Amino acid sequence: MILSKFIVFEGIDGAGTSTQIEQLKNRPGASDFLFTAEPTKGETGLFLRRMLRGDMTLESSTAAYLFAADRNEHLYGKFKGSGQDLTYGIAEACGDGRIVVCDRYIFSSLAYQGSSCREDLPWQLNAAFPLPQLLFYFDISPTESLKRIGNRETREIYEEEGFLRKVAEGYQAAIERLSRQEPAMKVVRLDAQKGIAELSDEIWTGIKNHVLP
Numbered sequence: 001m002i003l004s005k006f007i008v009f010e011g012i013d014g015a016g017t018s019t020q021i022e023q024l025k026n027r028p029g030a031s032d033f034l035f036t037a038e039p040t041k042g043e044t045g046l047f048l049r050r051m052l053r054g055d056m057t058l059e060s061s062t063a064a065y066l067f068a069a070d071r072n073e074h075l076y077g078k079f080k081g082s083g084q085d086l087t088y089g090i091a092e093a094c095g096d097g098r099i100v101v102c103d104r105y106i107f108s109s110l111a112y113q114g115s116s117c118r119e120d121l122p123w124q125l126n127a128a129f130p131l132p133q134l135l136f137y138f139d140i141s142p143t144e145s146l147k148r149i150g151n152r153e154t155r156e157i158y159e160e161e162g163f164l165r166k167v168a169e170g171y172q173a174a175i176e177r178l179s180r181q182e183p184a185m186k187v188v189r190l191d192a193q194k195g196i197a198e199l200s201d202e203i204w205t206g207i208k209n210h211v212l213p
Contacts, residue, residue, distance in 0.1 A: 002184050003130035005094040007211060008105040010171065011138030012164050014145030015192045016199070017103050020138075023200040024101060025084060029212075034093055036074070036086040037103035044070040060117035067109050068125035075129065091130075099211060105132065107178075111170035115163065131185045134210045136203060137175060140192035142168060186210040 009017040021037075024030050039045035039052075048066055051058050058066075079089030086093060090100050106126040113122040142164035179187055188206040190199055 001130040002133055002182060003091065003094055004133050005097065005099045005211065006090065006130070006132040007099065007101045007134045007136070007207065008107070008132040009101070009103050009136050009138065010105065010107045011140060011192060012111075012142060012145050012167050012171070014148040015138035015140045016148075016196075017136075017138055019196060020136075020199055020203055021101065021103050023196065024203060027200075027204060029204070030099075030207075031084075032098065033084065034081060034086040034098050034100045035084050035103075036081075036090065036100060038071060038074060038105060038108065039067070040070050040074045041087050042070065042073060042077075044073065060113065061121055064109065064113040064117055064122050064125055067113060068122075071106065071109075071126070071129060099207075102132075107135070107137075107171060107174055110174040111167045114170045114174070115166040131178060131182050133184075134186045134188065134206065135175070136206065137171065137187060137189050138192040139189055144193060 009021060011017050018037075021035055024033070025035060039048040044066060048063070048070060050056055051063060073088055075090045077088035079092045080087040081089070081093075086100060090102065093100050106129050109122045109126055142161045145164065146161055175187060179185060186206075188202075188210075190202060192199070194202075
């Protein structure tokens with residue numbers, strides 16, 4: 001199933017999705033868009049962010065279940081947000097005709113948890129969730145992404161080159177598989193090593209071509 005008006009940004013750590021979310025927020029034509037991210041700002045999402053920082057250790061399968069639970073509330077929970085920032089209620093917002101842009105979604109679970117626990121579990125846990133109308137995939141090598149991450153004050157548990165190579169392969173496999181299953185999902189692949197302004201323009205063109213009336 002495709003969730004109309006739903007746009008997702010995906011890519012390995014350091015690909016630049018968060019930077020481009022901020023660029024899009026500043027587009028005059030995107031002033032009515034809603035923006036959100038996974039893990040969410042809800043209690044389950046905040047718990048997962050602590051795990052990602054390395055504050056605690058979870059079994060990889062436990063993390064997969066928690067990401068799916070956080071996503072379910074993100075999608076189907078009662079609408080909650082402020083200004084352009086959405087916390088819960090993606091399905092409700094899209095159903096009301098709002099365009100929602102999300103930084104990470106099921107593709108992250110399939111790539112990251114699929115690389116850290118048994119591959120079939122994330123597919124089982126995420127099988128019932130709708131796909132976005134438009135997916136932007138930020139393509140970058142793990143070597144280059146880690147150069148960018150090296151400038152951050154803190155690192156997350158998955159930010160290791162060998163693991164990120166597995167994740168990048170997982171992304172490619174997941175996108176190919178889901179594109180075959182649901183050809184109506186539009187996928188735009190971006191060269192994440194391009195400049196910020198150039199990528200921002202490419203993203204806006206993709207949104208105009210595939211989502212805006």
